[in-house]
Amino acid sequence: MTPASRPAAAVTLPIGSDADLAWVRQQVRQTAAGLGFGLVQQTKLVTAASELARNTLVHGGGGHAEITPLDSGHARGLKLSFADSGPGIRDLDLAMTDGYTTGGGLGLGLSGAKRLVHELTVDTEPGRGTTVTVVAWAVAVPPARPEPG
Template sequence: MHAPLAPTTRLPIGSDTDLARVRRQVRQAAADLGFRLVQQTKLVTAVSELARNTLVHGGGGHMEMTLLRDGTRRGLRLSFVDAGPGIRDVDLAMTDGYTSAGGLGLGLSGARRLVQEFALDSTPGRGTTVTVTDWVSGLPSPRAGAP
């Protein structure tokens, strides 16, 4: 069971200043939970993309951040919520190379690859919620044959 460690924090996403605040808050929470630097960087990269999508494509919204515990594991669940136009074709939007705004086409699919759990819920005309969850990874396993 994913039990919250603290109340959910809600941060607005309505400007570039908000995007910077969201990234900063997520990086700090990840560091406090014990995420290693590379994992923090991957998570903040995904967050940056999802927050920007919330602002640009969803017309703004908010992020909900929940610190989690599942037994001895610790993690973060982040939901990006907007009430924008929604995504008409989710399968197409999740395809590498697809872009609706002239970018590289790695947004949603790239964010999905950077986190451990990814869920997208979108209804045309009602908005989109993308929820990602990442868990603190332990130390890497030693290589076979290493001393």
């Protein structure tokens, strides 16, 4: 991989309004497309990002998203982190259950996002806020073949 083809650096975006949610979705889609994610993969990532960004705004009182391109050498991926300093999640196991909601929605935010990505981690503590991080990988990049010699 040449230096020019390396993924860009992380980008941090504020989440404080509905307009910010749209901006996060747009940036996630553009970054994923640039990393070689297919349309279905992009849609899954944008859907997960939308759910998590909305949770950051509605339940955490706002915060920020960090979009980080990844390159393992054999695959390109995207790490998305959503952080707030809100009330935290009192019962994470319950919050990860399909159908559980504190906001009157369908209760598919965290559990739904988890099904759309390869990895999801939650760092939370009541009174300290929450950071949700997801990772998704695009199709693997084949390793370089040795030159015949």
